[in-house]
Amino acid sequence: MAALPRLLCAAALALLLWAGFCSSVCVEVPSETEAVQGTDMKLLCISCMKREEVTASTVVEWFYRPNGGKDEPIYEYRKTNHEFPSRFSGRIQWNGSKDMQDVSITVVNVTLNDSGIYTCNITREFEFEIHRPLFQSSRVIHLTVVEEAGEDFTSVISEIMMYILLVFLTLWLLIEMIYCYRKVSKAEEAAQENATDYLAIPSENKENCAVPVEE
Structure with a gap:
C-alpha cells in the first residue's frame, strides 16, 4: 500500500511533463533595436494568446515614424497581407506565425534612412x-541602422579571457620545459660525476672491487 501514493505521484508528474511537451509555448521576446546597413532586419512583434483565445480574428497594423516625423502605415494584415506605398515598398516581408501570436515583419536590405520608430498594433x-x-495591444521598436556592426561587449570580454588563458598556458608550458631541462641536466651531471669517479679509481682497486666468484 505504501507504494501506491508514489505510483500516483509519478503518474501525475508524467502527465504534467507530457502536457507541457505537447502544448506550444509562447514567449513575448522584445525585438532587436540595431541593424547593420544592407542586411535584413526582423522587427519582432509577439502577442501571446490564451488557449480559449485562439479562435479570435486578428488584425495587425505596422506603422513607421521617422525621427521628428509622423506615423505612416507601411503594412497591414487583415485576413490577407497588404503593403502600403512607402519608402519600404517591395522591401517588407511577412514573418508571422499561423496562429497569429507572432506577427513580425522583415525589412529587406535596410538603409540608414530606415532608422526610426516602428509600431505594431x-x-x-x-x-x-x-x-x-x-483586445488591443501595441509594441514599439526604436530601430537604429548603423554602417558597420560594432563589437559586442561579451565577445570582447571572451576574447580578452582567451588571450589571458593563452598567455597562462604558454607560461606554464615554459616553466615545465625549464623544469624538465634542469632535471635532465642534473641527471646527466650525476652520471658524468659517477663516471669520473669510476675512472679516477686505480686499476688495482677496480680489480678488488670485483666480486669474487665461489667455486
Whole structure:
C-alpha cells in the first residue's frame, strides 16, 4: 500500500511533463533595436494568446515614424497581407506565425534612412457565444541602422579571457620545459660525476672491487 501514493505521484508528474511537451509555448521576446546597413532586419512583434483565445480574428497594423516625423502605415494584415506605398515598398516581408501570436515583419536590405520608430498594433476580436469583445495591444521598436556592426561587449570580454588563458598556458608550458631541462641536466651531471669517479679509481682497486666468484 505504501507504494501506491508514489505510483500516483509519478503518474501525475508524467502527465504534467507530457502536457507541457505537447502544448506550444509562447514567449513575448522584445525585438532587436540595431541593424547593420544592407542586411535584413526582423522587427519582432509577439502577442501571446490564451488557449480559449485562439479562435479570435486578428488584425495587425505596422506603422513607421521617422525621427521628428509622423506615423505612416507601411503594412497591414487583415485576413490577407497588404503593403502600403512607402519608402519600404517591395522591401517588407511577412514573418508571422499561423496562429497569429507572432506577427513580425522583415525589412529587406535596410538603409540608414530606415532608422526610426516602428509600431505594431494588434487588434483581436474574440468570438464567444454571448459577446464579441475586442483586445488591443501595441509594441514599439526604436530601430537604429548603423554602417558597420560594432563589437559586442561579451565577445570582447571572451576574447580578452582567451588571450589571458593563452598567455597562462604558454607560461606554464615554459616553466615545465625549464623544469624538465634542469632535471635532465642534473641527471646527466650525476652520471658524468659517477663516471669520473669510476675512472679516477686505480686499476688495482677496480680489480678488488670485483666480486669474487665461489667455486
